Amino acid sequence: MKLIDQYLDQIEKEIKNSSLSAKTEEIGFVEELRDGVVMARGLDNVSFGEIVEFQNGVKGYVIDLMEDLVGIIVLGDYLGINSGEQIRALGLTLSIPVSDEILGRVVDPLCQPQDNGKLIHPDKMYPVETIAPTVVYRKSVTVPLQTGIKAIDALIPIGRGQRELIIGDRGTGKTTLALDTIINQKSEKVICIYCGIGQKNSKIALVSDLLQKQGAMSYSVIVNASAADPVSMQYIAPYSACAIAEYFMDKGKDVLIIYDDLSKHAWAYRQISLILRRPAGREAYPGDIFYLHSRLLERACRLADSKGGGSITALPIVETLEGDVSAYIPTNIISITDGQIFLETDLFNAGIRPAINVGLSVSRVGGNAQTKGMKQVAGRLKLDLAQYREMAAFSQFESDLDEETKKLLNRGAKVTQLLKQEKNKPYSLAEQIVVLWLAYKGYLDTLSPEEVTIFEKKILETLKIKGSEIVKTLIKEKMISEDTEKKMVKLISQIAEVKKV
Numbered sequence: 001m002k003l004i005d006q007y008l009d010q011i012e013k014e015i016k017n018s019s020l021s022a023k024t025e026e027i028g029f030v031e032e033l034r035d036g037v038v039m040a041r042g043l044d045n046v047s048f049g050e051i052v053e054f055q056n057g058v059k060g061y062v063i064d065l066m067e068d069l070v071g072i073i074v075l076g077d078y079l080g081i082n083s084g085e086q087i088r089a090l091g092l093t094l095s096i097p098v099s100d101e102i103l104g105r106v107v108d109p110l111c112q113p114q115d116n117g118k119l120i121h122p123d124k125m126y127p128v129e130t131i132a133p134t135v136v137y138r139k140s141v142t143v144p145l146q147t148g149i150k151a152i153d154a155l156i157p158i159g160r161g162q163r164e165l166i167i168g169d170r171g172t173g174k175t176t177l178a179l180d181t182i183i184n185q186k187s188e189k190v191i192c193i194y195c196g197i198g199q200k201n202s203k204i205a206l207v208s209d210l211l212q213k214q215g216a217m218s219y220s221v222i223v224n225a226s227a228a229d230p231v232s233m234q235y236i237a238p239y240s241a242c243a244i245a246e247y248f249m250d251k252g253k254d255v256l257i258i259y260d261d262l263s264k265h266a267w268a269y270r271q272i273s274l275i276l277r278r279p280a281g282r283e284a285y286p287g288d289i290f291y292l293h294s295r296l297l298e299r300a301c302r303l304a305d306s307k308g309g310g311s312i313t314a315l316p317i318v319e320t321l322e323g324d325v326s327a328y329i330p331t332n333i334i335s336i337t338d339g340q341i342f343l344e345t346d347l348f349n350a351g352i353r354p355a356i357n358v359g360l361s362v363s364r365v366g367g368n369a370q371t372k373g374m375k376q377v378a379g380r381l382k383l384d385l386a387q388y389r390e391m392a393a394f395s396q397f398e399s400d401l402d403e404e405t406k407k408l409l410n411r412g413a414k415v416t417q418l419l420k421q422e423k424n425k426p427y428s429l430a431e432q433i434v435v436l437w438l439a440y441k442g443y444l445d446t447l448s449p450e451e452v453t454i455f456e457k458k459i460l461e462t463l464k465i466k467g468s469e470i471v472k473t474l475i476k477e478k479m480i481s482e483d484t485e486k487k488m489v490k491l492i493s494q495i496a497e498v499k500k501v
């Protein structure tokens, strides 16, 4: 063999054994910086939702693709980014680390701890934006999600996998309603996620304190993008909270997620859109504002058994101005959700708390999930209340009313009194059934409103001491059988004040 062939052989071998491989990287440049939004040039092959990295290590999220520019929202401090600096596309869609360790924690939308606790070890990476499960992978809503609030469980029942909007003016008890529902999940094995969007950090601290005190933090997660955080964080917060919920749902668990609130989320998106110079539409929101919330709320569902049978129940909160539900964002979200709980300032100020307007509130699918016992006592109640409201308005001008109307007004007033509930005091299903049964059977008709409250308290105390058998059968049978009813009548006869009509 010639010397030259030997050399060639040698070279060939070395090339074969070398580990050199070509790696291409997408590099672009900051063209313009606009208040948390970067316009970049040169990133021709990035896709929507991809993450990029700036020179100082801060990450960005591609949100706008134009002919030669790319709009990126900065996920972090944007003050260290300079015009002309390099941007690297990472070729990944935005994902967050999730694991069981996240329970009991307060995190930001990227799952970084905000509670001075240790870092969360990821079990899996979950994409922040996903496509909602299709109809084939879904099951209808049939299992109730007990809120522990009498008025809701009786009149506007919520099922697991449902989306129910909580809507009302400032300070009408929206957050309290949502938190009470979390507190009531202690015995229900439902994992709860509270997502605060654009709120004061002090309010989030109160939420975390309350859940801690009530022993609810062990099965809850708080995702917080406060008013002080960049709008980019506020924008992705609900999606990333939903990704955490999906992690647990995929494990077959039932999850409750609260978005507090989506009005502020819409504001954050409007701000980003206006900076990106997208055409503004009604109330200066961009044209795709409907899609912003529909793609989020569509991810709430109850999975089919083949997919593990888990569920996500979503309770989005929306703030209205002067009770105006026909504003842009409220109407959009009302049309996306399966019903709404409407809270009113007038009721709140009149001492009717929770300030639920029963007439304007509906639950379109929850009825299928209501337990039989609840249906037995609540069916009449709804009718009574509806007639009462109608009559109450008329009767203000009328002096002599017929007996029938008087009876109706009396019943309505007592039921309204009965549906009042202190905050952070959820009722168990058995307690609710017994208490509502009193109204159904007319035990309250002869009492004054103050007496109704006292009577209710007494009944609950007696139920605790002497009624454990009734509670047990109610929980087991989930309905009032003849036998149980007899026992309930007997129990009530032990309380002195009862004057049955």
Ligand SMILES: Nc1ncnc2c1ncn2[C@@H]1O[C@H](COP(=O)(O)OP(=O)(O)OP(=O)(O)O)[C@@H](O)[C@H]1O
Binding pocket: 168, 169, 170, 171, 172, 173, 174, 175, 176, 177, 319, 353, 354, 421, 422, 423
């Ligand atoms: N059922 C209730 N009984 C007594 N007080 C209540 C009840 N519900 C709410 N409150 C009180 O009303 C106030 C407002 O409640 P909350 O913060 O839940 O309202 P919000 O609608 O979430 O307000 P914001 O618009 O500021 O977020 C709080 O001080 C709360 O303690």
Ligand SMILES: [Mg+2]
Binding pocket: 174, 175, 176, 260
């Ligand atoms: Mg609130």
